[in-house]
Amino acid sequence: QKEVEQNSGPLSVPEGAIASLNCTYSDRVSQSFFWYRQYSGKSPELIMSIYSNGDKEDGRFTAQLNKASQYVSLLIRDSQPSDSATYLCAVNRQGAQKLVFGQGTRLTINP
Amino acid sequence: KAGVTQTPRYLIKTRGQQVTLSCSPISGHRSVSWYQQTPGQGLQFLFEYFSETQRNKGNFPGRFSGRQFSNSRSEMNVSTLELGDSALYLCASSLFSGSGNTIYFGEGSWLTVV
Numbered sequence: 001q002k003e004v005e006q007n008s009g010p011l012s013v014p015e016g017a018i019a020s021l022n023c024t025y026s027d028r029v030s031q032s033f034f035w036y037r038q039y040s041g042k043s044p045e046l047i048m049s050i051y052s053n054g055d056k057e058d059g060r061f062t063a064q065l066n067k068a069s070q071y072v073s074l075l076i077r078d079s080q081p082s083d084s085a086t087y088l089c090a091v092n093r094q095g096a097q098k099l100v101f102g103q104g105t106r107l108t109i110n111p
Numbered sequence: 112k113a114g115v116t117q118t119p120r121y122l123i124k125t126r127g128q129q130v131t132l133s134c135s136p137i138s139g140h141r142s143v144s145w146y147q148q149t150p151g152q153g154l155q156f157l158f159e160y161f162s163e164t165q166r167n168k169g170n171f172p173g174r175f176s177g178r179q180f181s182n183s184r185s186e187m188n189v190s191t192l193e194l195g196d197s198a199l200y201l202c203a204s205s206l207f208s209g210s211g212n213t214i215y216f217g218e219g220s221w222l223t224v225v
Contacts, residue, residue, distance in 0.1 A: 032211050043201055043216045044154070051211060088154065097142055097208045098167050101154040 001026055006089050006102035015111050019076040023089030023102055026070065030091040033065055035074045038086045038104065047087075048074060079109045113138065115204050115217030123223045129190040132220045136183050136204030142166075142212065143185040145177060148199040148219075157200075160185055161208035192224045 004025045013019040021035075032051055036044035048063040050056045050072065056063045062075040072091075076083055086104040116135040124130050136143050144159035144167075156169040160179035177187040183204075189196055199219045205212040 034214070036216075043199075043219045046213065046215060049213060090154075096167060097144055097159045097161070097205065097212065097214070098156045098169070099144075099146075099154075099203075099214060100156070103153045 002102075003027055003100045004089055004091055004102040006087075006105050008103050009106040010108055011105055012108045012110060013079050015079060015081060015109055017079055019079045019083065019107055019109070021074040021076075021087050021089075021105050021107065023072045023074075024070055025072070025089075025091045025100075027091070027093055027100075028070065029093045030070075032092050033063070033072045034090040034099065035061075035063060035072075036088040036090060037083075038088060040086075044088055076107075081109045081111050083107065084109045115202055115215055117200075117202050117217040117220050119220060120218065121221045121223075123225060124192050126192055126194060126224055128192050129188060130192060130222060131186055131188045132200055132202075132222075134185045134187075134202030134204075134217060136185070136202075137215060140204035140206050140215075141183050142205045142208045143179055143183060144203045144205075144214070145185070145187050146201040146203065146216075147171070148201060149195075149197075154201070157187065159208065166208050189222075194224050196222065197224045198222060 035047045050063040088104045089102040090099040142161045145157040159167040179185045202217045
């Protein structure tokens with residue numbers, strides 16, 4: 001079992017709809033959770049970080065964390081073509097700087 | 112405020128050669144970590160340095176090494192290059208070491224081994 005698992009996609013969503021990206025992790029001592037966006041040929045860009053159970057909203061993005069289910073998700077509202085990218089879920093465990101990444105989900109927003 | 116700066120951005124090396132990549136963290140950031148990204152393996156952690164000390168190391172052979180200087184700048188070195196070392200090498204920085212710190216990535220160094 002991989003430490004961090006994501007559906008690799010591709011996930012296709014019409015413009016203006018809600019895109020839902022999911023991630024599960026296996027290490028129960030994981031403490032910090034991040035979503036990065038990566039455009040083709042570019043480096044990862046931090047979108048959201050979340051540390052406690054519940055929802056965290058930032059503009060069109062909402063991160064949701066459920067530590068009991070070892071599940072973290074990212075919702076993108078009012079999806080735009082510019083949101084088309086690979087979304088990487090990353091976790092790190094308590095006391096460690098090391099990020100463990102999922103394989104990423106390729107998201108395509110169709111105009 | 113300048114971001115994480117990596118040099119060189121692109122390089123081509125021959126099998127058996129060695130390569131050194133450089134990283135300047137965001138001003139004030141003291142933790143620098145390195146990652147390798149390949150299509151097959153995804154993003155994998157190489158090592159982390161904080162206050163010139165290696166804090167954590169990923170599952171890579173000893174050909175991969177790094178160091179951090181007193182000004183927090185970091186270098187990583189790969190010796191005896193293999194074709195499989197072709198990858199995007201990413202440097203990331205954060206204020207401190209440990210979980211809960213926001214980690215920012217540089218633009219990466221694209222290494223091609225021929």
